Amino acid sequence: MDTKTPSTTNLTDAQRIDWLRLIRSDNVGPRTFRSLVNHFGSARAALERLPDLARRGGASLHQRICSEAEALAEYSASAQLGVSLIAPGEAGYPPRLAVLDDAPPLLGVRGAREVLMRPMIAIVGSRNASGAGLKFAGQLARDLSDAGFVIASGLARGIDQSAHRASINGGTLAVLAGGHDKVYPPEHEDLLAAIIASGGAISEMPLGHAPRARDFPRRNRLISGASLGVVVVEAALRSGSLITARIAAEQGREVFAVPGSPLDPRAAGTNDLIKQGATLITGASDVIQAVEPIMERPIELREPDEEALAPEPDASDRARIVSLLGPTPILLDDLIRMADASPAAVRTVLLELELAGRLERLGGGLVSLI
Amino acid sequence: MDTKTPSTTNLTDAQRIDWLRLIRSDNVGPRTFRSLVNHFGSARAALERLPDLARRGGASLHQRICSEAEALAEYSASAQLGVSLIAPGEAGYPPRLAVLDDAPPLLGVRGAREVLMRPMIAIVGSRNASGAGLKFAGQLARDLSDAGFVIASGLARGIDQSAHRASINGGTLAVLAGGHDKVYPPEHEDLLAAIIASGGAISEMPLGHAPRARDFPRRNRLISGASLGVVVVEAALRSGSLITARIAAEQGREVFAVPGSPLDPRAAGTNDLIKQGATLITGASDVIQAVEPIMERPIELREPDEEALAPEPDASDRARIVSLLGPTPILLDDLIRMADASPAAVRTVLLELELAGRLERLGGGLVSLI
Numbered sequence: 190m191d192t193k194t195p196s197t198t199n200l201t202d203a204q205r206i207d208w209l210r211l212i213r214s215d216n217v218g219p220r221t222f223r224s225l226v227n228h229f230g231s232a233r234a235a236l237e238r239l240p241d242l243a244r245r246g247g248a249s250l251h252q253r254i255c256s257e258a259e260a261l262a263e264y265s266a267s268a269q270l271g272v273s274l275i276a277p278g279e280a281g282y283p284p285r286l287a288v289l290d291d292a293p294p295l296l297g298v299r300g301a302r303e304v305l306m307r308p309m310i311a312i313v314g315s316r317n318a319s320g321a322g323l324k325f326a327g328q329l330a331r332d333l334s335d336a337g338f339v340i341a342s343g344l345a346r347g348i349d350q351s352a353h354r355a356s357i358n359g360g361t362l363a364v365l366a367g368g369h370d371k372v373y374p375p376e377h378e379d380l381l382a383a384i385i386a387s388g389g390a391i392s393e394m395p396l397g398h399a400p401r402a403r404d405f406p407r408r409n410r411l412i413s414g415a416s417l418g419v420v421v422v423e424a425a426l427r428s429g430s431l432i433t434a435r436i437a438a439e440q441g442r443e444v445f446a447v448p449g450s451p452l453d454p455r456a457a458g459t460n461d462l463i464k465q466g467a468t469l470i471t472g473a474s475d476v477i478q479a480v481e482p483i484m485e486r487p488i489e490l491r492e493p494d495e496e497a498l499a500p501e502p503d504a505s506d507r508a509r510i511v512s513l514l515g516p517t518p519i520l521l522d523d524l525i526r527m528a529d530a531s532p533a534a535v536r537t538v539l540l541e542l543e544l545a546g547r548l549e550r551l552g553g554g555l556v557s558l559i
Numbered sequence: 560m561d562t563k564t565p566s567t568t569n570l571t572d573a574q575r576i577d578w579l580r581l582i583r584s585d586n587v588g589p590r591t592f593r594s595l596v597n598h599f600g601s602a603r604a605a606l607e608r609l610p611d612l613a614r615r616g617g618a619s620l621h622q623r624i625c626s627e628a629e630a631l632a633e634y635s636a637s638a639q640l641g642v643s644l645i646a647p648g649e650a651g652y653p654p655r656l657a658v659l660d661d662a663p664p665l666l667g668v669r670g671a672r673e674v675l676m677r678p679m680i681a682i683v684g685s686r687n688a689s690g691a692g693l694k695f696a697g698q699l700a701r702d703l704s705d706a707g708f709v710i711a712s713g714l715a716r717g718i719d720q721s722a723h724r725a726s727i728n729g730g731t732l733a734v735l736a737g738g739h740d741k742v743y744p745p746e747h748e749d750l751l752a753a754i755i756a757s758g759g760a761i762s763e764m765p766l767g768h769a770p771r772a773r774d775f776p777r778r779n780r781l782i783s784g785a786s787l788g789v790v791v792v793e794a795a796l797r798s799g800s801l802i803t804a805r806i807a808a809e810q811g812r813e814v815f816a817v818p819g820s821p822l823d824p825r826a827a828g829t830n831d832l833i834k835q836g837a838t839l840i841t842g843a844s845d846v847i848q849a850v851e852p853i854m855e856r857p858i859e860l861r862e863p864d865e866e867a868l869a870p871e872p873d874a875s876d877r878a879r880i881v882s883l884l885g886p887t888p889i890l891l892d893d894l895i896r897m898a899d900a901s902p903a904a905v906r907t908v909l910l911e912l913e914l915a916g917r918l919e920r921l922g923g924g925l926v927s928l929i
Contacts, residue, residue, distance in 0.1 A: 448821070463833065463839045
């Protein structure tokens with residue numbers, strides 16, 4: 190077990206279906222989900238208010254709200270595949286993932302749930318890795334696994350595959366970009382079956398969701414978020430593994446990189462990470478030495494959400510706030526300063542716009558109109 | 560020219576011969592030389608006192624003092640080979656080397672003296688380097704040379720040779736471990752001839768001195784000392800290049816290391832340097848970016864030597880100080896505290912012991928009896 194896990198939650202069956210309906214409704218992401226539940230007190234209450242909020246945000250099309258029947262169908266199909274839908278704080282939800290701002294409200298979990306509560310290290314890297322890279326990834330995964338860590342990765346070809354295979358006995362976690370029934374790449378169905386026998390697989394996507402390109406960076410935040418740190422084994426410049434490393438740093442996770450010759454383009458990304466401050470590692474002991482002090486500390490819970498919403502803002506406030514927004518991203522704090530309205534009113538208008546599918550949140554507190 | 564070089568010195572011919580006699584006398588190293596000249600006012604005055612000091616230190620054998628005839632002979636043989644004997648602060652003495660605590664009082668300089676006044680970068684590494692390492696060293700030397708830096712190295716096989724060859728046109732410095740007439744390895748005579756045509760070679764050793772194993776670490780301090788920073792290209796664990804890197808760090812020089820695969824034993828030393836804080840580089844621009852701010856600053860002169868010596872210490876003080884010493888190294892500061900004598904008296908006794916060949920200075924202020 191990861192040390193000092195946060196306090197446990199347990200949803201009732203009815204709550205779980207409400208949560209599933211809310212997170213599967215149009216334009217509701219993890220942050221919006223949390224904001225709605227905090228403000229309205231429950232997912233059910235939020236569901237009742239969704240159409241009104243989206244209308245006020247100027248939804249041009251009808252906002253699709255997930256029906257109870259749809260949620261029940263997904264719940265039962267998931268169960269048939271052995272997938273449990275688990276909330277942060279419940280057993281089987283990786284503890285470090287549970288405390289992220291944008292932790293999925295419900296995570297589809299398949300396999301040995303107790304394994305997912307143990308300390309994890311992510312190993313990621315190129316799909317077209319060199320023989321040396323594959324060998325190193327396997328050795329590192331085996332050594333970390335022997336030391337008691339669960340190895341998290343993305344089930345891709347190359348480094349991911351090597352890391353999973355070498356840690357199957359000790360327990361490894363495959364983090365999927367699509368639904369549990371849409372394994373990518375398809376030829377890794379057998380690898381996945383072997384992984385869940387003694388480890389696990391997680392996804393925040395509904396069954397039937399085939400992964401699109403944009404789902405991979407979104408998925409990568411779960412790989413790093415579940416882990417104490419991320420090891421990048423081989424990566425060219427501008428590769429997906431570097432996105433994972435950036436997200437890991439933003440999440441406060443350790444970033445480790447394996448060095449390589451400057452003449453090897455597959456090491457350009459990892460060498461660059463080290464230049465930017467990632468820790469150079471040449472073996473498992475370097476990783477263990479760095480994460481041991483972190484494992485001693487309790488897992489930090491999210492600060493309680495203090496960002497209150499307002500009752501329906503008046504029309505002139507809303508118009509002024511919308512007029513300050515545009516396609517160029519603006520900081521939320523700047524917007525609040527310029528809007529001459531209460532922070533709660535600004536947040537409420539942004540939530541309305543978001544539910545109407547008109548607002549994009551870009552991270553780092555930046556927002557823009559779509 | 561390196562920016563803001565320290566003030567210039569010019570010895571008279573007679574002074575130069577006195578300096579040569581003093582530094583070529585038994586048990587007189589650069590630090591002892593400086594201490595003697597500071598205390599007695601000139602090399603000539605120090606030479607007169609040497610036999611007495613060594614006797615007081617308990618010299619078991621007669622201390623050989625370099626005669627005027629020997630010094631004149633070395634001076635003239637050096638001139639015949641095109642080697643000038645140059646003091647710190649004189650034209651042709653690399654300015655950054657001149658300000659070291661243990662700068663050679665006279666440096667044998669051959670070749671284009673003005674080149675040796677320009678900013679330098681050292682490139683060092685394995686003698687049995689890989690093809691990739693040799694290629695990288697050549698490319699790096701060429702790029703740094705094109706950017707106006709002189710490349711300093713040790714004329715060895717492997718990385719050194721590659722770095723010298725690639726920077727011959729722009730000017731490169733070979734730092735020798737033996738006398739100018741005892742080139743090592745002998746097959747690099749031709750390379751050395753090409754180097755001094757547009758660059759230079761330096762040695763602190765007399766003509767005729769064939770380099771022994773222990774001369775190489777001593778020589779390495781000149782490679783790093785003359786340079787803004789040292790790049791280690793390929794190095795196994797416990798290799799000579801790592802000694803150069805350690806000395807460079809002690810001298811306050813930048814230490815750069817080229818990364819490599821953890822599976823390549825020739826990269827183990829450089830990866831280890833990066834773990835210990837050396838800057839990972841993958842090309843010349845990384846080096847230039849790091850040294851540019853240093854080039855802007857004036858070269859720091861040594862603090863004036865405030866460490867006065869005493870007149871002849873009394874016999875009981877001397878006996879007490881000697882009894883506190885042994886083969887186990889002790890800090891000079893601890894010795895002064897425990898000796899119940901003035902710091903000047905302690906320093907004087909140590910100088911006497913050193914001249915008698917009975918004391919070893921181990922760096923970091925540690926001394927021990929031999």
